[in-house]
Every structure is written in C-alpha cells, then in structure tokens.
Amino acid sequence: MNAPLLQVDDVSRRFGGLAAVSNVSFEVGRGEIVGLIGPNGAGKSTLFNLIAGALPPSSGRILFEGEDVTALAAPDRCRRGIGRTFQVVKSFDSMSVLDNVVVGALVRHPHAAAARRKAAEVLDFAGLAPRAASPAGDLTPPEKRRLEVARALATEPKLLLLDEVMTGLTPAEAQKGVELVRKVRETGVTVLMVEHVMEIVMPLVDRAFVLHLGRELAHGKPADVAADPGVISAYLGDRRRAS
Structure with missing residues (x-):
C-alpha cells in the first residue's frame, strides 16, 4: 500500500481554555477526494488552517509526503505542494x-x-x-x-485544500463546482475539501471525515458516514426535525 500523501497525527489546537480541535488523526491518500465535514462550530476551519500552516497546532504532528511539516509556515508548505482556497474569498479586486x-x-x-x-x-x-x-x-x-x-x-499543488468553495451557490452553480473538482482530481491532484452541505459533498468524495465539537465523530465511505447514528443526531437532526 502506498504511503499517504497527508497524515494528521493526534493534532489539537487550543485557544486559551477552548479546545477547537482535540486529538484528531486521519490520512489522505494520493488521488483521493476526501470531505472534511461537520456542523457549524465543529472545528473544520481550524483544522484546515492547521493543515495549511496558517495556524500552529498546540500538540500533534502534520506530515506531508512522509515529511514532518508541523513547524513549516504556510508559504513553505505551499512550495512543497499544499495549495488552498479561502472560505472568505481573497481576490485582489x-x-x-x-x-x-x-x-x-x-x-x-x-x-x-x-x-x-x-x-x-x-x-x-x-x-x-x-x-x-x-x-x-x-x-x-x-x-x-x-x-x-x-x-x-x-x-x-499535489494536495489542494478547498475551503467551502460551494458556499452560497445555486444548485446549478454547485454542480459546475463539482465538475471542476472532479476535473482537478483527473489531473492527478489530491483534494481535501471542507463543506457543510452534505448533499453536495457525499456524491463527490471517496471518503468523509466528520468533526463535531472539535473531535472525530465518524469517518469512512460516504454512505456509511451518512447512516451513522451519531452523524444523523449531530449533523442532520435539526434539519430532519424542521422538515
């Protein structure tokens, strides 16, 4: 089995007394599309920033291509092949x-x-x-x-981090976004994407990793994750009760 492209090893991030991410571990294999999902406040953006190098972890390690990049700043990680987008668009208008x-x-x-x-x-x-x-x-x-x-x-990039690139899009626009992500993977680029709209993510990703209150709630194949009772309760429960 090939070594994973990205390894997040027991990573935590605390802001004062608040643990935004707690002891999270997962891997992303070469050529995969992996979804990092969860309800608002789950810790997705914090974990994403830890992987990208925008924030240092309080503990744990991040490895890319087998190399420990935990101490590297974002520009150095970019030069090694980690590219990212931002949740809030940052264009030079x-x-x-x-x-x-x-x-x-x-x-x-x-x-x-x-x-x-x-x-x-x-x-x-x-x-x-x-x-x-x-x-x-x-x-x-x-x-x-x-x-x-x-x-x-x-x-x-070898690894592209997509931070809610489907947010605020109409269904037709989101479908075009899905097609673009698939095209990116066809070029050989691995994709890790943060999204909170499961209807968009689940048909697209190979695996999903679910965060809740900064901790791993579930991970695996999309169908298995969507059927997980903990995910349904934490993520889909409010929506089902409202319907």
Missing part, C-alpha cells in the same frame, strides 16, 4: 483576473512571462479565460470562487 492567478503561478514560475502562460492555462481549465482581462472585482460570486481555485491550482 483592482487587478485583472489573469494577474490574480499570476500571483499563484509565481510560486513555481519566477519569471513573469512563464507565470502569465501558466495563469492563462489555469484560467482556461477553470472556465474563466473569457474573464482574464476583467478586474477581479467585477466577477460574480460563483466566478470569484472559481478564481480562488484557479489561483491555488497555479501553484501546481
């Missing part, structure tokens, strides 16, 4: 769409011409080539989500 993606491409292509070629290639892949010359501030919300993905892809 006065810059063109192309130049926004060039910012990501410069990680691998320090010469401007090569970075622009890479950015144009990624924009075409993400379906944003017609908007390349537009200011990023003129994009619609779904287009801004795609721009986030395109900029992350321009760093040429």
Whole structure:
C-alpha cells in the first residue's frame, strides 16, 4: 500500500481554555477526494488552517509526503505542494483576473512571462479565460470562487485544500463546482475539501471525515458516514426535525 500523501497525527489546537480541535488523526491518500465535514462550530476551519500552516497546532504532528511539516509556515508548505482556497474569498479586486492567478503561478514560475502562460492555462481549465482581462472585482460570486481555485491550482499543488468553495451557490452553480473538482482530481491532484452541505459533498468524495465539537465523530465511505447514528443526531437532526 502506498504511503499517504497527508497524515494528521493526534493534532489539537487550543485557544486559551477552548479546545477547537482535540486529538484528531486521519490520512489522505494520493488521488483521493476526501470531505472534511461537520456542523457549524465543529472545528473544520481550524483544522484546515492547521493543515495549511496558517495556524500552529498546540500538540500533534502534520506530515506531508512522509515529511514532518508541523513547524513549516504556510508559504513553505505551499512550495512543497499544499495549495488552498479561502472560505472568505481573497481576490485582489483592482487587478485583472489573469494577474490574480499570476500571483499563484509565481510560486513555481519566477519569471513573469512563464507565470502569465501558466495563469492563462489555469484560467482556461477553470472556465474563466473569457474573464482574464476583467478586474477581479467585477466577477460574480460563483466566478470569484472559481478564481480562488484557479489561483491555488497555479501553484501546481499535489494536495489542494478547498475551503467551502460551494458556499452560497445555486444548485446549478454547485454542480459546475463539482465538475471542476472532479476535473482537478483527473489531473492527478489530491483534494481535501471542507463543506457543510452534505448533499453536495457525499456524491463527490471517496471518503468523509466528520468533526463535531472539535473531535472525530465518524469517518469512512460516504454512505456509511451518512447512516451513522451519531452523524444523523449531530449533523442532520435539526434539519430532519424542521422538515
């Protein structure tokens, strides 16, 4: 069996007396799409930031390609092949769409011409080539989500961390997002995605890892996770009672 691409080993993160993430362990294999899901306040974003290097863990280790990257800052992890999007879109609105993606491409292509070629290639892949010359501030919300993905892809990641890229999208827009994620995996990029809309995530992912109050609640195949009584109670219970 191949070694996992990502290993999260007994990781915790405390903010004062609050344990946002407690003793979490899981792995992501090469070529997988793994969903990190759970209700609001479950600790998903904190765990995501720990993996990306935006926050240091209070305890535990994070390994990427077998290397302990726990002490590495986010830019160093990016150079090693961990790319990410942000839950709150972080575009440079006065810059063109192309130049926004060039910012990501410069990680691998320090010469401007090569970075622009890479950015144009990624924009075409993400379906944003017609908007390349537009200011990023003129994009619609779904287009801004795609721009986030395109900029992350321009760093040429081995592991792509997608932070709620389907949030706020209509069903039709979300379906296009699903198709883009599948295209990303077809290129050989492994995907770990944070989402709270299970109807979107479950048909897409190979495995799901569920957090609740900062701890692992369940993990496994999507159908098994969706049928887990603990998941139904913690995650789906309010929705079922409201229906």
